[in-house]
Amino acid sequence: MSKNKTMVFILILCAFLGLFVVLYKDQIFEKKNSDPYEISVIWRSKSTESSTTIKQGIDQAARDFNAEVSFITLSSENNAGEQISLLQREINNGADAIVIAPVNSTDLKEPIEKAQKGIPVVTMQSTVNTIKNLPSISCDNQKLGSALADAILKNGGSRRHIAILRNSMDCSNIQQRYLGVLQTIKSAGKDIEYWEIPNDSQEAYDTAKGMLQTSMADTLVALDASTLEAAAKAEKDLLKTGSAQVQIYGIGRTNTVVSLLEEQVINSIGVENEYNLGYLSIRTAVDKINKKQDTNQAGINFAIVNHANMYNSDNQRLLFPFVR
């Protein structure tokens, strides 16, 4: 064969080799593709009890979207400084995205804005309202609040003295719930008093117990699970001595809250679909990593559950996620 033909032969051979690589790059570089996304979820409290369902949603999403999620709780409730330093640490550790439940809007605004320049940040449950285009996964907390208040008005009948238990009021979702509750109750012309409940569960229990014994309130409204649990426990303990008789309403679920609901210590609870919350926050984070346009997120649904309807099929799915 002539030199020219040999050259042509080698050229075409190279072309074939190139084509081979292009065709099989998926298989050759498969390892790279299977590298999971590293996503850090920064929670806003120290207990994991109230977040089990969220975690399950997160785990499912991690499996579905090939992510490796580290779930980080704080050493004390609602500690903004710690949350900021954790945010910084996770970014430095090379997280591909951050999912965060901001303790409050003021302290976290700047760190989140800063973090957003490098990697996607998604907020969950609570958010920082002052940052535009910050992806946020939560249910409509104000509607949840109003729905709960509606239940109070419906069941309360003659009761007119309502105490709102305030805790973590910096959190945007708590604020929203608070607003929802307040608007509805105020419009019904009930008396309202405000109880400040501390973060620590024991202190919260003690405070609630003290208030229950002294206050005139006949109806309590708690805006998050830990406050609700503390107040309900206090009420239950007081019931044994037969000293207090209040109706308790609240938002959020723990196993204790559910059993107290079943025992009718708690009258009704508002439950958001926490499983979806966890799942969608990770899905959104992965979408953001892949620079996907906003997909139409299904809204997070919620329900007001009392002891009578807690075992109907929809509510039991909401209240008792499958434990795997």
Next chain:
Amino acid sequence: MRKKARDFIDKITQLLQKKSLQFTISITFTAVTVVGMLIVGVSLSMRFISSSEKMVSEDSTRMVDQVNLNLDNYLRNMMRISDSMYYRVIKNADLSTDNISNDMSLLYETNRDLLISIGVFSNSGKVIAAEPLTQLKPSADVSGENWFKNAARKIENCHFSTPHVQNLFVDPDNKYRWVVSLSRSVELTSAGSITHGVLLVDMNFSGIEQICKNVDLGESGYIYLIDGNGEIIYHPRQQLIYSNLIHENNYAAAKYDDGNHNETFEGQQRLVTVKTAGYTGWKIIAVTPTQDITSNYQQFRLFTLFFIFFAIFLMIFVNMFLSSRIANPLKELELSVKDLDKGNLNGIDISISGSYEVQHLGKTIRSMVDQLHRLMDDIVTEQESKRKSELDALQSQINPHFLYNTLDSIIWMIENERYDGAVTMVTALARLFRISLSKGKNIITVADELEHVRNYLTIQKMRYKNKFSYEITAEPETLPCATIKLIVQPLVENAIYHGMEFMSGDGEIRINAYRDGNDLYIDIIDNGLGMPQEQADALLTEETTKVRGKGSGIGLKNVKERIQLYFGSEYGLAIYSEPDEGTTARIHLPLKTLEEADAGKGGTAK
């Protein structure tokens, strides 16, 4: 149709006939390769696709069967527990006197991995015995539960519920577990009277989950479980379905018969394998997205296509290489033969290369050319010798004119009694003839040739009454040398007829034989009228040299031709002439002895 095909084949054949061998071989081989590879590739890929489709559906069926077996096993276990409880414990006990809690506890402990709780309830929903927890929740409404109602309604059957949260007993740990309830109606004996009650066995839901979870159905295939109404019992992403984040085609699947189905759900094609589990009427459904299978095909198709093209490409080059190996020697041979065809017989080199057959062909053609050469040489020699013989014969003829004139002169001399002259003339004539014959030899010595001329001149001089004089000189070493017979005499005859006849004064003819190097020259010089050099040159080239019908009739050209026939073209005859000055005819011969000449050219001369 057949005609068209034949026309097509004819056309291709014609087209190929015009092309070179290499092209034909390459194109034919390549075409055969391409067709072959395509057939192999396409049939392989079709086979692969059909077999892999079959494999996938068989795989699904096998998986579903396996799950069915495990599930069946599991449920049978449950029913066995229920049976044991009923037939071994409850039937044998009188509830008014016997406590069945111990037996129940034993049964529970043996199967605690599978069970959440066992309970026996009275017709009104009161707990008769239960394990491990016994205290009913105040809110619990046993007789309102579905499992209770079902058992009470169809008393002969076992009833399996869909998964639900166990909410009957007070649990100090506040644990809420998902269970599948197996309930049946039982007969309770209490103080001899028989009442109906319900036996409840709550199975841990994770037992079912374990059976279905670790089933491998390809990349994104999975198995789920529904009851007869399509309600989901187990799904690997059950919570997502409950949360409405994803959906499943469970209600449609409830209507499917057992076997494989293709369905489109939410724009996704999928292969669904359905199997109804024996007792419960539950359906095990395996889902394999068609995309999982077809993405495999795509890859395989690409792979096949790639290799088909790669193989074709390789084959094309191999074909080109092979065809050039076959065709190139033939091409070279063809070129050689083309040369031969042009008549270029000398110095062509017939190439011998390539395969055995082509080499053989080359060798044959080469030997043919050699033979041709030999034959042509033979023809040339034959023609030469023929010509020589002709010329020799011509030369040997004595001009009858000359003979007649000579004899006439002799008669005349005898009549005038000049006997001496007659004797001289007869003697000279006799010698002339003797040398002319020379025993038939054509090559004689220079001495003989000069003697022949001398005799001729003797006769002519007497006939021309001494009108000219002559002189013959020769270098002594030239005398034994070889010359062709009768080449000097025609030149002398010309000199006499054309040089002397019209001369007024004394003619003079000089004959001189001498040697120059390895050459022998014989000059015939006359001082006759001469002629322009052009005319002299023409004498040697023109067809006829008989200018005036006199002389021996043997032209100068013949002399030259004879010399060249015997000794080669470098020898011959030259004429130098100048008007009124005379003419010199110079014979140029190789310096050879008689033996040498005989051995060389004489052989062919005879």
